[in-house]
Amino acid sequence: MTPVGLTHFLVLSAILFALGLLAVITKRNAVTVLMGVELIINAANINFIAFARYLDKDLDGQMFGVFVIVAAAASAAVALAIVLNIYQRMRSVNLDEADSLAG
Amino acid sequence: MENLIVTQAIVIFLLPLAAFVIQIFLGRRLPRQGDWLPTSVMFVGLILAVLILGRVLANYDPAFKITRTFEWMKIGPLVIRFGILIDNLTAAMLFVVTLISALVHLYSIGYMHGDVRYSRYFAYLALFSFSMLGLVLVDNFFAIYIFWELVGVCSYLLIGHWFEKKSASDAAVKAFITTRIGDLGMFAGILIIFATLGTFGFEEVFSSVAAGKLSGGLLTLTGILVFFGAIGKSAQFPLHVWLPDAMEGPTPVSALIHAATMVAAGVYLVGRTYLLYSADALLFIAMIGTITAFIAATIAIAQVDIKKVLAYSTVSQLGYMIAALGVGGYTAGLFHLMTHAYFKALLFLGSGSVIHAMHHAYHQLNDHHSDPQDMRNMGGLRSKLPVTFVTMLAATCAISGVPLFSGFFTKDAILGAALEKAATSHDLAHWLIAIVLFVSAGITAFYMFRLIYMTFFGQPARREILHHATESPSVMTVPLIVLGVFSVIGGYGSWFKDLVVKPELANYAAVALAPEALHETGHEAAHTAHTMAMWLSILIAGTGILLSTAFYYWKKFSADAVAQRYKPIYNFLWKKWYFDDLYAATVLAGTHLFSRISGWFDLKVIDGLVDGAARVTVFGSWLSGEHDNRIIDGLVNLTARIVGWFGGTLREVQTGRVQSYILMALGAVVLLYILQLAFA
Numbered sequence: 001m002t003p004v005g006l007t008h009f010l011v012l013s014a015i016l017f018a019l020g021l022l023a024v025i026t027k028r029n030a031v032t033v034l035m036g037v038e039l040i041i042n043a044a045n046i047n048f049i050a051f052a053r054y055l056d057k058d059l060d061g062q063m064f065g066v067f068v069i070v071a072a073a074a075s076a077a078v079a080l081a082i083v084l085n086i087y088q089r090m091r092s093v094n095l096d097e098a099d100s101l102a103g
Numbered sequence: 104m105e106n107l108i109v110t111q112a113i114v115i116f117l118l119p120l121a122a123f124v125i126q127i128f129l130g131r132r133l134p135r136q137g138d139w140l141p142t143s144v145m146f147v148g149l150i151l152a153v154l155i156l157g158r159v160l161a162n163y164d165p166a167f168k169i170t171r172t173f174e175w176m177k178i179g180p181l182v183i184r185f186g187i188l189i190d191n192l193t194a195a196m197l198f199v200v201t202l203i204s205a206l207v208h209l210y211s212i213g214y215m216h217g218d219v220r221y222s223r224y225f226a227y228l229a230l231f232s233f234s235m236l237g238l239v240l241v242d243n244f245f246a247i248y249i250f251w252e253l254v255g256v257c258s259y260l261l262i263g264h265w266f267e268k269k270s271a272s273d274a275a276v277k278a279f280i281t282t283r284i285g286d287l288g289m290f291a292g293i294l295i296i297f298a299t300l301g302t303f304g305f306e307e308v309f310s311s312v313a314a315g316k317l318s319g320g321l322l323t324l325t326g327i328l329v330f331f332g333a334i335g336k337s338a339q340f341p342l343h344v345w346l347p348d349a350m351e352g353p354t355p356v357s358a359l360i361h362a363a364t365m366v367a368a369g370v371y372l373v374g375r376t377y378l379l380y381s382a383d384a385l386l387f388i389a390m391i392g393t394i395t396a397f398i399a400a401t402i403a404i405a406q407v408d409i410k411k412v413l414a415y416s417t418v419s420q421l422g423y424m425i426a427a428l429g430v431g432g433y434t435a436g437l438f439h440l441m442t443h444a445y446f447k448a449l450l451f452l453g454s455g456s457v458i459h460a461m462h463h464a465y466h467q468l469n470d471h472h473s474d475p476q477d478m479r480n481m482g483g484l485r486s487k488l489p490v491t492f493v494t495m496l497a498a499t500c501a502i503s504g505v506p507l508f509s510g511f512f513t514k515d516a517i518l519g520a521a522l523e524k525a526a527t528s529h530d531l532a533h534w535l536i537a538i539v540l541f542v543s544a545g546i547t548a549f550y551m552f553r554l555i556y557m558t559f560f561g562q563p564a565r566r567e568i569l570h571h572a573t574e575s576p577s578v579m580t581v582p583l584i585v586l587g588v589f590s591v592i593g594g595y596g597s598w599f600k601d602l603v604v605k606p607e608l609a610n611y612a613a614v615a616l617a618p619e620a621l622h623e624t625g626h627e628a629a630h631t632a633h634t635m636a637m638w639l640s641i642l643i644a645g646t647g648i649l650l651s652t653a654f655y656y657w658k659k660f661s662a663d664a665v666a667q668r669y670k671p672i673y674n675f676l677w678k679k680w681y682f683d684d685l686y687a688a689t690v691l692a693g694t695h696l697f698s699r700i701s702g703w704f705d706l707k708v709i710d711g712l713v714d715g716a717a718r719v720t721v722f723g724s725w726l727s728g729e730h731d732n733r734i735i736d737g738l739v740n741l742t743a744r745i746v747g748w749f750g751g752t753l754r755e756v757q758t759g760r761v762q763s764y765i766l767m768a769l770g771a772v773v774l775l776y777i778l779q780l781a782f783a
Binding site: 021024025026033095096098099100101102 | 757758759760761762765767769
């Protein structure tokens with residue numbers, strides 16, 4: 001049984017990123033898409049922590065992780081406000097219908 | 104004392120100007136239409152002129168001269184001065200001009216009574232007096248040219264006083280244009296003077312001429328050119344044709360402007376600028392004067408209009424004065440100017456009185472067709488117009504050279520000067536001049552007595568005229584009497600000869616040439632010449648008068664029969680030597696032809712060029728428009744179309760769907776990754 005190493009974390013992070021991306025691209029509901037975005041952000045966070053633990057051995061990466069959580073919370077708040085506005089305008093949160101910026 | 108004279112002269116000069124300004128603007132509102140204003144102003148001027156003349160006579164000094172000049176304008180290096188010059192000649196001229204002008208003003212009150220433009224007439228008379236006085240007062244060529252043109256303008260305005268009449272307005276234009284031809288020469292002469300000597304002032308010019316700065320052919324040319332002004336203004340051959348036509352003006356105007364003063368301005372000009380004339384120029388002047396005297400005298404024989412006779416007589420007498428100056432009779436010529444002013448003004452005013460009476464008589468008879476100026480209609484008026492008759496007879500004696508009348512002395516002096524010049528110079532031209540002048544003197548006596556006999560003796564064409572013709576009012580006869588007195592006594596005494604002496608270049612040269620010696624030579628010959636001239640002129644004048652009496656009083660010969668017998672000669676004289684026809688055929692026709700050619704040139708060549716230029720411009724504009732529309736706009740449109748195509752194509756990418764953008768970003772990342780793997 002091999003001990004848990006950096007590679008495991010990176011694989012986990014990649015799977016998580018792929019799942020998030022899949023959710024962002026395929027889901028019609030804006031809220032579900034936002035959930036996918038959270039998965040992508042957290043995949044990045046896992047990378048920060050893993051690299052901090054295995055390569056630098058200091059707290060810089062963890063600091064970034066904390067900042068990213070805060071920034072993600074803020075962006076989620078803004079994004080939810082936008083989704084609310086879209087809903088008010090279109091009575092729907094279906095992203096396929098929100099194409100008024102089409103050229 | 105000098106300052107007093109200058110002040111008086113300036114007052115004389117400016118008063119008529121003030122009268123003109125008031126008269127032209129307010130004349131019609133003044134009582135009696137303001138006729139008293141210019142008249143009284145001229146009498147004030149006359150009194151002042153008499154004072155000046157008296158002072159000049161009291162302080163006898165042939166070299167008397169006052170000048171006052173100031174800088175008038177300065178344009179870079181060009182300085183034009185303006186000033187007055189008063190010498191003995193000026194004093195005499197001031198007297199003559201103010202005297203005649205004042206009397207003519209007075210006479211006009213009667214003659215012009217009831218005229219439609221009564222007040223304007225007096226305004227123009229005042230303006231003329233101002234201009235004429237300025238002309239005799241100024242001290243340089245530039246200023247004299249100004250006043251020279253001003254008197255010309257006044258002459259034009261007054262000849263055309265009755266401009267409703269076509270002949271009057273035509274005569275005014277003719278006078279103006281004809282004199283302008285002479286003025287052009289004068290202007291050129293003045294320009295030569297200024298170009299070579301750099302000054303306009305008489306004194307400076309004479310000094311420069313004396314110093315030899317202007318000499319030889321150029322001096323002769325300058326003199327002749329300046330003399331051209333006199334040819335025009337003094338109606339000398341070949342520009343004399345305007346003066347007889349100028350008789351269309353009111354008769355007092357003829358007396359003042361076209362007999363006594365303005366036409367004498369040419370003589371005055373030659374006298375004033377006498378030192379400018381070289382011997383050749385003087386010979387030219389003498390010849391012009393002589394030709395004029397002879398031609399005009401012969402024409403006067405055949406004329407029947409009383410004013411035309413007097414007009415040709417004036418031309419002839421002016422020719423005498425000019426000829427006198429030309430042969431060196433400086434004093435004689437200017438003295439004749441003075442006495443001629445008296446008796447010729449008198450003759451015109453007298454003829455005005457006659458015309459006035461005839462006009463009145465015809466009016467009473469309801470005859471509006473007969474010409475009141477035609478001498479053939481007159482006759483026997485001596486008992487009806489006694490004052491006019493006596494005064495005109497005195498003037499006629501004076502102009503004919505009857506001894507003891509004023510004209511005798513002055514004409515005698517002219518003939519003497521001509522004879523003296525001929526005797527001392529021994530050349531053919533001067534002998535011819537003297538002979539022609541003598542002959543003309545005889546003709547003068549003939550036609551003047553013809554006028555007297557036809558007007559005052561015999562019977563009128565319609566006898567009833569005598570019942571209605573009456574003597575003119577005293578406002579018209581008083582000037583006649585005054586002038587009559589001057590016509591008789593004007594030539595006595597030696598005061599004029601003493602005062603107005605011929606200027607000598609030597610007086611202006613730095614080194615005097617001992618003038619005494621110059622005077623001595625030929626003194627004996629001169630004396631003989633003058634004595635001979637006196638007897639000859641009496642003889643010739645007597646012959647003329649006798650012939651005239653035989654023809655028109657005793658009727659020994661019939662003038663009509665003689666005219667019939669020598670019809671070609673008579674027609675030649677009657678048609679005034681065909682000068683008018685000659686000018687109509689040459690100058691007028693030439694001008695018309697030239698106008699037509701110019702018109703054709705304008706229409707065809709100039710307009711063609713302009714039209715051609717326009718067409719070329721239109722074509723250029725079209726070309727430029729095509730270039731703009733097709734090439735410039737094409738490039739711009741092409742750019743726009745390319746950009747539009749790209750825009751249309753690329754807008755398909757902008758779906759507006761967030762997820763498709765993310766997909767594209769993913770695709771791009773994957774693509775970059777593949778590229779990185781392939782090339783690294």
